[in-house]
Amino acid sequence: MTDSHPPKTPTRRQLLTRIGTLAGSAALYQAMTTMGHAQGTDFTAPPVLSGARRGTRVLVLGAGLAGMLSAYELRKAGYAVQVLEFQGRSGGRNISLRGGDTVTELGGAVQKVGFASGNYINPGPWRIPYHHQGLLHYCREFGVELEPFVELNHNSWLHSSTAFDGKPVRYREFSSDFTGFTTELLGKAIDQHKLDDVVDADEREHLRTAMEQWGGLDPDLTYRKGDTSSQRRGYTRPQGGGIDGAPIPSDPFARRDVLRSGLWTWMAFHERLEMQTTMFQPVGGMDMIGKGFNRQVHDLITLNCKVTSIQQDEHGVRVMYDDMNHGGVARQAQAEYCVCTIPLSILSQMDVQVSAPLKAAIMAVPYASSVKMGMEFRRRFWEEDDQIYGGISFTDQPISQISYPSHGYFSRGPAVLLGGYMFGPAAFDFAGMTPQARLEQALAQGEVLHPGTYRKEFSNGVSLAWSRVPWALGCCSMWSEQARKTHYKTLCTMDNRIVLAGEHASYVGCWQEGAILSALDAVTQLHKRAQGAS
Amino acid sequence: MRRIICLSTLLALPLLAPSGTAHADSASAFEGTVQPMATGEDVYHHVCQGCHMPDGRGAVGASARFPALAGNARLQVSAYPIYVIMNGYGGMPWFSEMLTDQQIAGVVGYIRTHFGNNYTDPVTPADVTPQRPAIPPKEIY
Numbered sequence: 256m257t258d259s260h261p262p263k264t265p266t267r268r269q270l271l272t273r274i275g276t277l278a279g280s281a282a283l284y285q286a287m288t289t290m291g292h293a294q295g296t297d298f299t300a301p302p303v304l305s306g307a308r309r310g311t312r313v314l315v316l317g318a319g320l321a322g323m324l325s326a327y328e329l330r331k332a333g334y335a336v337q338v339l340e341f342q343g344r345s346g347g348r349n350i351s352l353r354g355g356d357t358v359t360e361l362g363g364a365v366q367k368v369g370f371a372s373g374n375y376i377n378p379g380p381w382r383i384p385y386h387h388q389g390l391l392h393y394c395r396e397f398g399v400e401l402e403p404f405v406e407l408n409h410n411s412w413l414h415s416s417t418a419f420d421g422k423p424v425r426y427r428e429f430s431s432d433f434t435g436f437t438t439e440l441l442g443k444a445i446d447q448h449k450l451d452d453v454v455d456a457d458e459r460e461h462l463r464t465a466m467e468q469w470g471g472l473d474p475d476l477t478y479r480k481g482d483t484s485s486q487r488r489g490y491t492r493p494q495g496g497g498i499d500g501a502p503i504p505s506d507p508f509a510r511r512d513v514l515r516s517g518l519w520t521w522m523a524f525h526e527r528l529e530m531q532t533t534m535f536q537p538v539g540g541m542d543m544i545g546k547g548f549n550r551q552v553h554d555l556i557t558l559n560c561k562v563t564s565i566q567q568d569e570h571g572v573r574v575m576y577d578d579m580n581h582g583g584v585a586r587q588a589q590a591e592y593c594v595c596t597i598p599l600s601i602l603s604q605m606d607v608q609v610s611a612p613l614k615a616a617i618m619a620v621p622y623a624s625s626v627k628m629g630m631e632f633r634r635r636f637w638e639e640d641d642q643i644y645g646g647i648s649f650t651d652q653p654i655s656q657i658s659y660p661s662h663g664y665f666s667r668g669p670a671v672l673l674g675g676y677m678f679g680p681a682a683f684d685f686a687g688m689t690p691q692a693r694l695e696q697a698l699a700q701g702e703v704l705h706p707g708t709y710r711k712e713f714s715n716g717v718s719l720a721w722s723r724v725p726w727a728l729g730c731c732s733m734w735s736e737q738a739r740k741t742h743y744k745t746l747c748t749m750d751n752r753i754v755l756a757g758e759h760a761s762y763v764g765c766w767q768e769g770a771i772l773s774a775l776d777a778v779t780q781l782h783k784r785a786q787g788a789s
Numbered sequence: 790m791r792r793i794i795c796l797s798t799l800l801a802l803p804l805l806a807p808s809g810t811a812h813a814d815s816a817s818a819f820e821g822t823v824q825p826m827a828t829g830e831d832v833y834h835h836v837c838q839g840c841h842m843p844d845g846r847g848a849v850g851a852s853a854r855f856p857a858l859a860g861n862a863r864l865q866v867s868a869y870p871i872y873v874i875m876n877g878y879g880g881m882p883w884f885s886e887m888l889t890d891q892q893i894a895g896v897v898g899y900i901r902t903h904f905g906n907n908y909t910d911p912v913t914p915a916d917v918t919p920q921r922p923a924i925p926p927k928e929i930y
Contacts, residue, residue: 341851361848361855563852600880604853621882624839653824680887684824686839722840725850728880735883735926 296768298389302775304782307333311785314339314574314588316565317596318556319347321756321770321777323548324393325594326555328778334785337588338552339560339576341726345553346545347596348379348727349767352629352717353540360723366690369631369715371669376629377541378719380767381658381673382406385533387768389775390544394537397547404534405661407525408646412704415651418516419508423648423704426521428508431471431488433519435478436510438470446476480504521649529766536661544767560586564606565595567752592781596757596774598622600728609750616742620759622722622729624682628654628697630674630716636708637672638664652700653681669714674701678730686720693718732759747773749780829895832888833903837896840881845904853880859904867912870897871920885925890914 313329315322318340326336352358354370370376382404383390394401409430412423444450445459445466454462463476471487472478485491485504492503524530537543549556559579566573572593577583595602600622607617637643637659645661654675663670674697677685685693694716702709721730734743747760756777761769824835834843840855841847847857863869874893877883884893894912901908 361850362842561851601851601853603879618879620880621877622880623882680824680836683837683839684835687834687837687843720839723848725848728840728850728853728855733882733928736929737924737926739929 296387296389296763296772298387298392298768298772298775301392302328302779302782304328304332304778307782307785309333310335311592312337312571312590313781314572314590314593315555315596316562316574316593317341317347317757318345318549318552318558319596319757319770320349320390320545320548320767321758321774322347322594322596323545323552323556324771324774325596325756325778326552327548328775329594329781330552330555332778332782334592336552336555337590338556339562339574339588340556340558341561343558345549345556345558346542348731349541349545350379351375351377351540351542352719358717358719360690360720361725362723364690364723366717368629368717370629370671370717371631374631374669374671375540376627376671376673376717377536378627378629378717379721380541381536383535383767384529384531385535386528387763387766387771389771390768391535393771394544394547397544397551399544399547400538401535402538402662404536405645405659406530406532406534406647408643408659410641410643411646411659412643412648412650413518413521414649414704415516415518417651418512418518421703423650424508424518425489428488428505429513429516429518430522431484432478432507432510432513433522435470435472435484435487435507436513438466439472439476439478442466442470442472442476478507480506517651518649524649538662562597562605564608565593565753566606566608567593572752591752592785593753594774594777594781595753595755596770598727598729598757599732599759601726602755607753609753612742612745613748613750613755616746617755619738619742620732620734620746622727623678623731623733623765624686624720624722625730626675626677626682626685626693626718626720627673628675628693628716628718629671630694630697630701631669631671631714632709632712633669633714634667634712635665635670636705636712640708641705648704650700650704652703653677653684654697654700655681657701657704674698674716675718682720682722682730685718686722690718693720731765734764747776749777749784752784754781826892829892829897829899832892832896833899836884836888837900845900857904858900858906860906864901864906865908867897867901867908867910867916868920870900871912871917875917875920876922876926883926885921886927890917890921893917 312335315326315336315338318338322338323345326338330336352368353375354368354372356368358366409427411426413426413429414423442463445463466472467474467476470478471483473481473483478484481504484507488505488507490502491505494500494502561577561579562574563577564575571589571591574588574593576586576588578586599617599620603617643659644664645659647656647658649656654677656676658673660670660672698710698713721727746755754777756774758764758766758769758773760773763769763772826832826835841858845858847855858864871893875883875885891914894914894917898912900906
């Protein structure tokens with residue numbers, strides 16, 4: 256090759272081929288993602304549906320995100336859409352609680368939210384990964400303003416009841432020490448020629464350098480007290496100015512304690528694709544998304560309609576519902592097609608005329624239990640005393656985590672944090688408590704992470720136990736591997752004139768993105784079916 | 790054998806380390822810790838009453854309900870509640886992962902002799918073990 260010509264910029268395909276050859280498919284995927292070919296979820300663009308036959312009616316059951324998006328896209332395509340919603344509000348599980356709101360749960364407990372004006376908790380979805388492009392697309396289209404959600408905070412607390420004398424440690428201290436000690440061990444293994452049979456000399460040299468620099472080790476490949484480690488884990492006496500400005504390095508924890516604590520679990524947590532930065536939240540509360548969707552389709556929605564049965568034949572769909580706006584009088588709605596977004600926990604107990612395989616699929620997906628605690632404190636002690644701005648502290652106590660607000664930093668006055676977020680066993684346990692008992696537990700456990708201030712600064716709180724929500728009977732779908740194999744495709748496939756949608760009909764279960772992607776697939780199927788019908 | 794070891798660990802420690810099970814938004818992504826549950830009554834209080842309610846009367850939601858255990862004739866034969874707890878039913882999750890045979894026997898015995906029920910024939914782990922599914926359900930994401 257001569258250099259008489261300036262090097263030509265390679266075409267995208269040439270570049271990708273080269274990357275694939277040199278670095279393998281993982282890097283190729285990485286590069287393609289960067290160049291816009293692949294996405295985290297499979298959303299690329301909304302479906303372009305048009306040309307619906309005039310007067311073709313579609314009934315949408317449920318005004319959560321899946322229902323409202325279905326209504327939006329189907330009306331755009333030319334259908335006559337009507338939405339029936341059980342609650343006196345739209346939004347479904349997209350919800351925020353503010354001062355003055357009332358939470359009435361199954362079993363009869365009533366909580367009145369006492370938050371100060373402007374404060375809120377998102378008791379359902381609360382964060383949006385950057386790669387949930389379907390949801391983000393519609394947020395943009397519907398004018399929902401987003402701000403960063405802080406997921407990882409190096410100054411938050413990690414707590415294990417059985418390690419470090421049961422005292423919380425800073426994320427940065429722990430992660431520095433964990434990385435330092437593990438890289439030191441690997442470095443030593445290299446220097447002691449323990450890896451010679453699997454790593455050649457050249458690679459060993461690279462690995463050695465990487466361990467030293469990535470792990471924060473001294474040149475002798477030891478992780479020890481000093482400037483290098485303190486530049487990561489922090490100093491005992493921080494760097495200052497003036498005569499006495501010299502910092503004092505901090506002591507790393509004992510390696511044995513670091514490895515035995517299990518706290519590395521929380522480092523791995525943030526590495527999951529769904530938890531990686533950047534994450535977002537709507538400005539002013541998660542329900543700003545529901546409100547944004549509602550602005551588009553509110554004229555199609557009838558609230559307070561309790562659907563009791565769904566029937567279909569060769570001509571159309573007939574839905575019976577109790578009109579709670581008029582004393583629960585039984586009414587009937589008819590349409591040519593139906594998009595049903597009712598959670599399977601409810602739908603599985605209703606009279607629904609679908610094929611036997613779809614009935615079996617509706618019965619095959621249980622709903623997880625989850626509980627969230629919104630707690631208001633008189634001041635932002637986590638910021639003022641602890642320099643924690645957003646992010647999450649983790650604990651092995653039942654509350655599992657405390658998440659600090661990702662907005663309103665440095666403001667004075669009361670603020671709301673997430674004082675517990677439970678799934679699994681702890682969620683069953685908390686759901687079975689009275690709201691007062693949940694708060695008492697959350698206070699006692701939170702006090703361990705913020706001793707001396709948590710209880711003292713507490714003002715009021717609210718809990719939402721999703722299994723006690725009358726219109727959900729659970730938090731979200733739980734798919735087993737067997738159920739996915741046997742029932743997933745059936746659940747998602749249009750059954751004559753009825754198609755299901757919601758997070759349960761997706762591989763992004765329990766996320767709003769699942770509701771979006773499922774709705775887009777459902778309306779696409781419905782449109783195809785309607786176009787084919789003569 | 791492995792199960793016995795797990796059970797003794799469960800009883801010995803006040804709290805277990807996080808199970809490490811991730812859940813989708815999961816949001817918590819990590820399941821909270823398990824309370825020690827030595828008796829059927831413990832299991833009922835810490836697991837069942839969240840839905841079936843402390844008085845065993847269940848609850849009625851939107852066109853759906855949590856069935857009452859009080860006065861429920863389906864509890865006559867212990868095999869039925871054992872099956873449902875092990876495998877789940879409709880919206881109710883399976884508990885084969887979370888509960889031991891001893892705990893399931895305990896809680897089945899408890900619900901069959903409380904809330905006005907009086908089915909006194911004993912329920913033992915030996916009644917439960919054969920109902921453990923060969924391939925237990927496992928959540929995937």
